[in-house]
Amino acid sequence: MTASTSEHTATKTDDQVLTSSELLTIHSARALARRRVVFAGHGLPTLAIALAQRTVAPEIEIVYESGVTGARPPDLPRTISDSVLVPGAASVIPMTHLFNYVLQGQRVDVGFLGAAQVDRYGSLNSTLIGDDWEHPDSRLPGSGGAIEAMAGAAEIFLVMRRHTPRTFVETLDFVTSPSPHRAAQSEVGTMPTGAGVTHVITDLGIMTRWAQDEELTLSAVHPGIDPAEVVRQTGWDLQVAADLETTQAPTPAELTILRESLDPTRIYLR
Amino acid sequence: MTASTSEHTATKTDDQVLTSSELLTIHSARALARRRVVFAGHGLPTLAIALAQRTVAPEIEIVYESGVTGARPPDLPRTISDSVLVPGAASVIPMTHLFNYVLQGQRVDVGFLGAAQVDRYGSLNSTLIGDDWEHPDSRLPGSGGAIEAMAGAAEIFLVMRRHTPRTFVETLDFVTSPSPHRAAQSEVGTMPTGAGVTHVITDLGIMTRWAQDEELTLSAVHPGIDPAEVVRQTGWDLQVAADLETTQAPTPAELTILRESLDPTRIYLR
């Protein structure tokens, strides 16, 4: 996935153009208030957690799929298994423990995921585009640990760089990581105890949902975004909250920490 | 279990009385020829393995239930979890790995066990004396890891200090660690792939069996022991091998290693 600057959200702050990555990172960080154990990928989630630690959630503990907890890397990690995460970390636990005891063990408050497609209940597809699992039009990376993050974390934050009808779809080409709503329709397997996707943070705004049978609802739009545009860019009949809010623009403090302290060489903040 | 010098096996070697512990240790060591991974308790099995490493089986690797492998303790261990086993050991693996991957994983060639009672197929009782599990006449320590050693090791060596009709019984008061013969009568659970007890080493002689439905057979008696006496001391109609042997007396080399090098202060060789 490559970073892309989304035109409609570019605004000026401190003489610097606000990039989509910055916007998504800042709103992800704000959503982490009161959370403690966060399961993250590299890049944007890592930056969002670092920003939250400096602002709304100083007690956050970060957990990587590679088993690293409490990392304090001297350089930004390039993947979740970058060896730069290890020196000075609080622990490197075995991967069996990470999957069995931490994720499946329901120790994670928030898991960050991305996806190629999401549906109205927050089921995710990261497996394929097309209609044939054995011979897809386009083969994507697959679950990795996404199925387990969805099943084990109390909440999932989904970050989507481009809000379009091709990514926010009525029907997924493949249900990789099922929402609790979807899981409830099955009779086999263990029901997840978490809420599934509670926040979708996109370049247009923020969608939220809280209960198993609740749909993702547009709860806020970024400054200057028309909610009707968000509805048009969504592949299902998106519900808009009665008390729809406009997100607060990034503060100078947030931007300063992000730009000057966390990613000064702009590896992820392109 | 306390060491006891058995009258009928006491003979003179090098002006020193051969103790029952020495006799059992030496025959246990000899039986370890061609074995490699041995699961052992402290005391006699530890000594037997050390002796085998110096004589018939230099490649033996010792594994303790506490997860220690390749121990080279400067002092004799007093239990299987004695911290003296750790410095200089080849590994201390997690107990989950020891039980799941080493024992259940069928990585052990020989497991040493003791028991309060043994039956003709080598099922063992280490749980109780009496006929009521909830209120036994005498509560014994229980399985510990014995059930898993029996189920996972290719062979079990049973060392019994006193060969009597109360310990070699027709019917166990409780089947703690079942022989494969006994396991085969059940329809639930996983059949052990190992042979169960293949050697019983006692103060009177050696009993062996090799196949699931084969009974323990008296294959050798110690010098001076009347096979009829062994049959009398056994609570079932003990089969005696047609080619019954007399065990070779401990050699001066064996005794020297045992007495002067392995247990010079006679902690276990009482």
Added chain:
Amino acid sequence: MDKTASLSEAISTHLNDGDTVALEGFGHLVPVAAAHEIIRQKFSDLTLARMSCDVIVDQLLGANCLTGLIAAFVANSSAGSLYELRRRVEHSDPEPLWFDEYSHGGMVARYQAGASKLPFQPIASYRGSDLAQKNPRIRSVPDPYGGSPIYVVPALNPDLTVIHAQRADSAGNVQAWGMLGIQTEAAFASRRLIVTVEEIVDESIIRSDPNRTIVPSHIVDAVVEVPRGAHPHAVQGYYDRDDAFSRDWSALARDAEAVKQWLQTYIHDTADYEEFLELLGSERFDKLGIRDAYSTPVNYGGRE
């Protein structure tokens, strides 16, 4: 977040009468000080989970803290019997004890399932064992890949687990070495977790060796510094086992009255574990010294 607490606070905050409490440690790093504090605070109706028993089980029984026991080995290691336990099991004296019995492998599997939030864990042993017949919680499931039905044991999720380790930082990142028993699994399986340690150290020491961490801070509720907190068991690199104590216990505990007297003198009449240790006498510990044997450092270096 600073999670340091006194032992008294930690136990009174995180334990309730009627709880299932796991005290784990396989002849090494046993949370003895925590067991004593449970006795001192007179908790009752507890069910103790302890894979392999030792003197603290007899002590907790003698103090009438327990109505249940989940275990796989009920002797005092190689030191003899646990007579309080035997009186309970053999004669319901002074009261019956609910005894939920497994093998060591079964206890390992129960803690694993608990830590993994699975309802059960399959196990390849138990076929033909009377234990599987007698204990109704050992069950079986079919093998959907065509094999025999396989035994399973249920998840064990204590209300509180207490473990003892060599060191932790004040946030609760816990490091231990030597024989580690089933402590990590008991910790993750538990609803609440107290860790007692020989030393609380600066986080820079912990973070110089992150693979040594057996329990990460985010599952720890309280961390308590209790030097010699595992006596009469050993702590690798700190002190040796006190076999004389364990042997003497088995002799003493033949007499129920002697147990009551011991508990009064050594636990109820002492204010805390420190006073208990003073009463035991420092000469005891002079005999438990160890030689040093330091590990070769490894290089954790990453990108420059």
Added chain:
Amino acid sequence: MDKTASLSEAISTHLNDGDTVALEGFGHLVPVAAAHEIIRQKFSDLTLARMSCDVIVDQLLGANCLTGLIAAFVANSSAGSLYELRRRVEHSDPEPLWFDEYSHGGMVARYQAGASKLPFQPIASYRGSDLAQKNPRIRSVPDPYGGSPIYVVPALNPDLTVIHAQRADSAGNVQAWGMLGIQTEAAFASRRLIVTVEEIVDESIIRSDPNRTIVPSHIVDAVVEVPRGAHPHAVQGYYDRDDAFSRDWSALARDAEAVKQWLQTYIHDTADYEEFLELLGSERFDKLGIRDAYSTPVNYGGRE
């Protein structure tokens, strides 16, 4: 017992056409040299087990070594796609690939079951996932404790596993630190085991820190010293990841012919991994240096 061998000997002795071979390492300590040797020796009809794929999967596919793949993540980490793999899956080009797909958690569970000689391992995820519908090897068992039926995945027991680690002694006691992936489980699950290491060291170093051992000698068939054996992945304390190599691979592998050419030049035309590294050029490695960061030694001392 001395188990040291050359890489060529080790692979030719312990691998057979048609085998299932696990090459594990989660973006760190990946047995790349061993994958190259498998290509160099022209093995075929292999099924590769690799939880999280990377360039070696594309290389083994391009060299026609594989007819099957067992995996949970089929991209080139964050560097892009694996185009050999995509051609196989999307277009059966040049041949179909049997793809047995799980999640990371499913692969962890499969190796655990394999290492534990259990027929399967229960898993709490998969409810409602299309993966559980599509893959007929993901099955379920009833919960004898009253819960819903639970999904299970079958044991994975490779014929051969190869792992890479920082160091081992000549007997095969293997030590590693940093991110350890699923290597220990893949090792125990396997019928045969080869370990490649950055350094074979004296056993006194290994034995100064026995808790650092991830694989004990008794399950190891061969131990091979292969410095830089994990390139382009990192080895903690030895060298950094070579992201340029991985990115370049994803660019190159868009063209099947370019892959064939690369394999010819870099693998078939080099006698061994050492020659391959020479061909890559030492300047590459100058950029992958690390800073030192040594662990604080711990005291393993026991009874005097």
